[in-house]
Structure formats: C-alpha cells, structure tokens
Amino acid sequence: MITKRKISFDIAVLGGGPAGMISAGRAAELGARVVLLEKNDSLGKKLLITGKSRCNFTHYEFDNTKLVEKFGKDGRFLYSALGHFGVSEVLDFFQSRGLLWQVERGNRVFPRDGDARDVLRVLMGYLAGGKVEVLCNSKVNDIEAIKDVPRIFKIIHSGGELFTEKIILSTGGKSYPQTGSSGDGYRWAEKFGHTIINPTPALNPVKVSEKWVKELQGLTLKNVSLQLYQEGKKRDERFGEMLFTHFGISGPIVMDMSKSIDKYLKKGNVKLLLDLKPALDFQKLEERIKRDFQEFKGRIFKNTLSKLLPASLIPVIIQLSDIEEEKRVDYITREERKRLLHLLKELELTPTELLGFPWAMVTSGGVSLREVNPDTMASKKIENLYLAGEILNLDGPSGGYNLLQCWSTGYLAGENAAKKAERVK
Numbered sequence: 321m322i323t324k325r326k327i328s329f330d331i332a333v334l335g336g337g338p339a340g341m342i343s344a345g346r347a348a349e350l351g352a353r354v355v356l357l358e359k360n361d362s363l364g365k366k367l368l369i370t371g372k373s374r375c376n377f378t379h380y381e382f383d384n385t386k387l388v389e390k391f392g393k394d395g396r397f398l399y400s401a402l403g404h405f406g407v408s409e410v411l412d413f414f415q416s417r418g419l420l421w422q423v424e425r426g427n428r429v430f431p432r433d434g435d436a437r438d439v440l441r442v443l444m445g446y447l448a449g450g451k452v453e454v455l456c457n458s459k460v461n462d463i464e465a466i467k468d469v470p471r472i473f474k475i476i477h478s479g480g481e482l483f484t485e486k487i488i489l490s491t492g493g494k495s496y497p498q499t500g501s502s503g504d505g506y507r508w509a510e511k512f513g514h515t516i517i518n519p520t521p522a523l524n525p526v527k528v529s530e531k532w533v534k535e536l537q538g539l540t541l542k543n544v545s546l547q548l549y550q551e552g553k554k555r556d557e558r559f560g561e562m563l564f565t566h567f568g569i570s571g572p573i574v575m576d577m578s579k580s581i582d583k584y585l586k587k588g589n590v591k592l593l594l595d596l597k598p599a600l601d602f603q604k605l606e607e608r609i610k611r612d613f614q615e616f617k618g619r620i621f622k623n624t625l626s627k628l629l630p631a632s633l634i635p636v637i638i639q640l641s642d643i644e645e646e647k648r649v650d651y652i653t654r655e656e657r658k659r660l661l662h663l664l665k666e667l668e669l670t671p672t673e674l675l676g677f678p679w680a681m682v683t684s685g686g687v688s689l690r691e692v693n694p695d696t697m698a699s700k701k702i703e704n705l706y707l708a709g710e711i712l713n714l715d716g717p718s719g720g721y722n723l724l725q726c727w728s729t730g731y732l733a734g735e736n737a738a739k740k741a742e743r744v745k
C-alpha cells in the first residue's frame with residue numbers, strides 16, 4: 321500500500337509536445353500541482369520544425385462542422401473540444417500572451433514573425449506561470465496503476481520514479497521519431513485496456529517507380545491537379561501545389577493524398593494522373609498548343625514549350641512524348657500533338673510506397689476514440705487517465721488542423737484532470 325505522503329503531484333503529463341504543454345499549463349492554471357515529463361533535453365522539439373519552422377499553428381476557420389469534416393469520419397469526436405477551446409480561443413490564447421499572428425494562403429495561421437519559437441515561448445511562459453515542474457531528459461519507461469482509493473499511478477522514468485493521482489498521456493504518435501515521438505504511449509494505453517488502431521504514416525511523401533522524377537528534383541508545381549486511380553476508377557483528387565524529389569513526389573497535395581494512396585496500395589496497383597494544365601480542358605489546351613506551334617513556326621520542337629512548361633520539365637516531357645526534339649514544329653503530326661496533349665493533361669506516375677514514419681508529418685491511427693470521453697478526454701477504460709494530441713486516432717490534412725487538434729484536446733484534458741484533482745497534502 322502506497323501512502324499518500326509519497327504522492328507529490330496531482331497530475332503528471334507525459335510528453336512535452338504541443339498537447340502536453342497546453343494541458344499541463346491549463347491544469348496548473350486551475351490550481352493543480354503538475355509535473356511534465358519529457359524525454360528530450362527540451363520541450364516542443366517537433367513543434368519547432370512545424371510549418372518549415374514557421375509553425376502553422378491553426379487553421380483560420382470558425383465553423384466547427386467544416387473543421388471536423390477535415391478529420392474524416394472520426395472527426396465528430398472533436399465537436400466538444402472545439403466547442404470549448406476552438407479556433408477563436410486558440411487565437412485569443414496566443415494573442416493575449418503576446419503572439420502576433422497572420423493568416424496566409426489557404427487560411428493557414430502563422431506567427432507574424434514566421435518563427436515557431438514564438439509559439440513555444442508562449443507555452444513555456446504558460447508552464448512557468450502555473451509553476452509546472454518540468455522534467456526534461458526524463459524518459460518514461462513504465463507506468464503502474466496502483467489500486468488505492470483514489471487510484472494512484474507510479475511512473476518509472478529515467479530519473480527515478482514518482483507517484484501521481486492522474487496522468488495525461490500526450491506522448492504523440494510515431495511520426496518523425498527523431499523528434500522523440502516513438503509511439504511509447506501506445507504501450508501504456510494498451511496496458512490499461514485501450515485498443516490501438518494500427519498506426520500508419522500520414523501526410524507523407526510518396527515514392528514512385530518512374531526514374532525521370534529524379535531529373536525534376538526540387539521542381540515545385542503550383543495549381544496542378546492530381547488524381548488517384550485504381551482499377552479504372554477515380555478514388556481521390558487534389559488541386560494545389562506539389563513537389564518532385566529524388567525518390568518521387570511530395571508537397572501539400574501529395575502529403576494530403578498520401579493516406580488514400582497508402583490505403584489503395586494495400587489493395588492493389590495504383591496510378592496517379594497529373595494534370596499540369598487543369599484550367600484548360602483537352603480541347604482548349606489543344607487549341608493553345610496549335611496556337612503556340614503557329615507562333616513558333618520554323619523553330620525546332622524543344623524551343624517551343626517555354627510558354628507552357630517550367631524549364632526543367634521540358635526535356636522530360638520531350639523524352640516521354642517520343643517526338644524528335646530537333647523536329648520543326650510545323651512538321652509535328654496530329655498524332656504527335658495528341659501525345660503531347662495527353663502528357664500535359666494526364667502525366668502518369670506510379671506510386672510504390674510511402675516514405676514512412678521518419679518523414680510522416682502525422683500518424684494515422686492510435687488510441688481508439690470510442691474509449692475516450694470526448695467531453696473530458698478521460699479514458700473510459702481506467703479512471704484518472706486522460707489522453708490528448710496525436711496519440712489519439714485522429715489526423716487531419718496539412719493546414720494547421722493537427723496542431724489545432726492538440727490545443728483543443730490538450731486544453732480540455734488539462735482542465736478536466738485539474739477539476740477532479742483532489743489536493744493531496
């Protein structure tokens with residue numbers, strides 16, 4: 321039997337990422353004695369690399385129905401959290417603590433100075449204000465639930481052990497393990513009776529089999545459309561910006577589509593069709609090509625595409641079109657023109673696999689939402705355990721949705737854990 325004298329904290333928050341920091345801060349603000357354990361030597365390692373270190377910390381959308389839809393069929397879980405601490409509250413929270421912000425393309429909200437460290441500074445101030453005891457370099461190795469009244473937990477970590485009444489589990493998912501998120505929390509959630517929906521990488525670059533992509537490494541295409549096909553049926557479609565890399569493709573529309581690419585790859589072969597000119601249908605584009613060829617009459621083919629394509633894409637398209645690059649455009653046949661047209665509207669890419677967890681921005685899967693109370697973030701499996709952030713089976717597209725999820729669920733978890741925390745003298 322553990323005596324209450326040994327309990328030095330009301331709440332232990334495990335994991336010092338966005339969800340952990342805000343939940344620890346909120347619980348402390350309400351008067352709970354809180355310890356935050358983080359295995360890295362500093363807090364928010366992943367937070368600092370978000371949005372290319374500029375931190376797209378929320379999406380600028382105030383309609384919660386639109387927000388939850390972005391999380392797919394499980395998004396409904398977030399109604400309560402967003403209703404309590406949604407986009408307005410998140411913006412107020414940061415602004416009232418000195419963070420100026422701005423809305424950028426696609427309703428993405430960033431700190432005005434474009435520095436993720438400004439977001440971290442607000443959170444550190446919040447923790448300090450509540451006198452949260454922050455233990456960095458403290459890897460949690462195990463948790464034991466001790467039957468007592470009320471229940472207490474023993475946390476075994478690299479610096480020793482401690483006892484607490486409540487735990488907020490915010491150890492993140494498995495993506496970018498180099499930042500500390502290696503999925504440790506799943507083990508304890510499972511130990512306490514939770515179901516873990518198989519974690520898979522999401523918002524992930526995609527490998528393709530076409531060797532020519534290497535020649536395009538670094539090329540960003542804006543306003544293109546990407547369609548996903550399986551067995552002749554269109555399964556997904558995105559419009560926006562993408563990027564070629566040495567192994568395949570990346571950039572916002574690819575990352576957002578990666579979850580469905582992965583899903584369909586598990587069932588069989590998948591094709592991607594890239595439309596380089598989505599604003600023009602086949603007929604209009606053909607007319608445009610004819611006009612260009614007329615204008616460049618007498619010139620050789622390779623010198624006639626500069627108005628249509630970025631420079632680095634021209635040699636690749638010429639090679640794929642099988643049209644002699646030195647051929648004069650006036651000698652290009654109808655059939656050759658059709659081939660070119662087809663390449664511009666339906667450039668084929670064959671995904672082979674996702675790049676995997678080391679390069680996934682988020683984890684799809686995690687602790688089953690059915691086993692977590694959406695109004696409090698409390699576990700339905702074991703009393704006094706709360707869960708927040710990416711450890712939950714929730715993932716949204718790029719655009720600030722994932723951090724918004726962390727702020728909302730984290731705040732709610734901290735608040736409810738604190739509300740029920742009984743002071744232990």
Ligand SMILES: Cc1cc2nc3c(=O)[nH]c(=O)nc-3n(C[C@H](O)[C@H](O)[C@H](O)COP(=O)(O)OP(=O)(O)OC[C@H]3O[C@@H](n4cnc5c(N)ncnc54)[C@H](O)[C@@H]3O)c2cc1C
Pocket residue numbers: 334335336337338339340357358359360363364365366367369370371372375376377378458459460461490491492493495496499500501502503504505680681682708709710711719720721722723724726
């Ligand atoms: C490159 C990149 C860019 C991104 N950009 C954006 C963006 O601009 N906007 C956006 O909304 N989302 C973005 N995301 C997603 C966002 O970063 C995550 O959704 C968010 O960090 C999840 O927060 P979390 O607190 O749940 O988990 P994490 O941030 O993963 O934090 C979990 C913490 O727990 C610690 N931990 C784990 N195990 C233990 C243990 N055993 N003991 C002690 N501590 C432990 C980890 O070290 C880590 O610090 C990006 C992700 C990546 C990888």
